[in-house]
Amino acid sequence: MEISVPDAPYFFKTSAKYPGRAVESILFSDYGFIRAIYEKQLAHSSLNPNALQKHLDFVFAAEEVLTPKIICPFCREEPARKFMHVNSLFFDQRFIVCQSFDCLEKIRHDHERDPIFSLRPKTLASTYFRNSSLRVEASRLLKMAYGIITPHSGADYILALLKEALEYSQKTCI
Numbered sequence: 001m002e003i004s005v006p007d008a009p010y011f012f013k014t015s016a017k018y019p020g021r022a023v024e025s026i027l028f029s030d031y032g033f034i035r036a037i038y039e040k041q042l043a044h045s046s047l048n049p050n051a052l053q054k055h056l057d058f059v060f061a062a063e064e065v066l067t068p069k070i071i072c073p074f075c076r077e078e079p080a081r082k083f084m085h086v087n088s089l090f091f092d093q094r095f096i097v098c099q100s101f102d103c104l105e106k107i108r109h110d111h112e113r114d115p116i117f118s119l120r121p122k123t124l125a126s127t128y129f130r131n132s133s134l135r136v137e138a139s140r141l142l143k144m145a146y147g148i149i150t151p152h153s154g155a156d157y158i159l160a161l162l163k164e165a166l167e168y169s170q171k172t173c174i
């Protein structure tokens with residue numbers, strides 16, 4: 001599939017739930033909502049996809065190759081890729097880890113039964129995060145992991161992250 005890289009974020013004008021909000025921002029707070037729109041688009045996809053579908057083709061291709069900006073606190077080398085939810089605690093930076101076997105063992109050491117999730121927006125759509133207050137906490141952790149923390153890092157910043165991720169993956173695939 002040919003992915004066309006957008007020049008600007010896509011803002012919903014008439015969405016009942018998110019009027020005026022950008023696809024990019026919602027991706028990190030309510031992934032399931034954006035994904036459902038995409039599935040609907042794909043179900044009716046034609047030879048001439050509309051602007052929203054093209055935008056979502058790009059967003060979801062890039063989401064798959066996103067790399068968090070923070071480094072694993074155990075090896076201090078690899079980017080963090082996963083996080084653990086420990087009991088009833090809020091999500092905590094100490095329970096973030098890369099995907100190496102050794103580091104995962106360290107995080108599991110005292111927390112065998114606690115669930116581990118991928119540090120990607122996609123995780124927000126898992127059934128575990130149907131509970132909206134948990135989802136809000138997980139969303140906050142994801143934003144921190146991707147550097148989406150200042151008032152300035154809005155949709156433009158997230159679009160740049162997505163572009164960078166896709167470009168990098170295309171370079172390394174060749």
Ligand SMILES: [Zn+2]
Pocket residue numbers: 072073074075076077078097098099100103
């Ligand atoms: Zn590590």
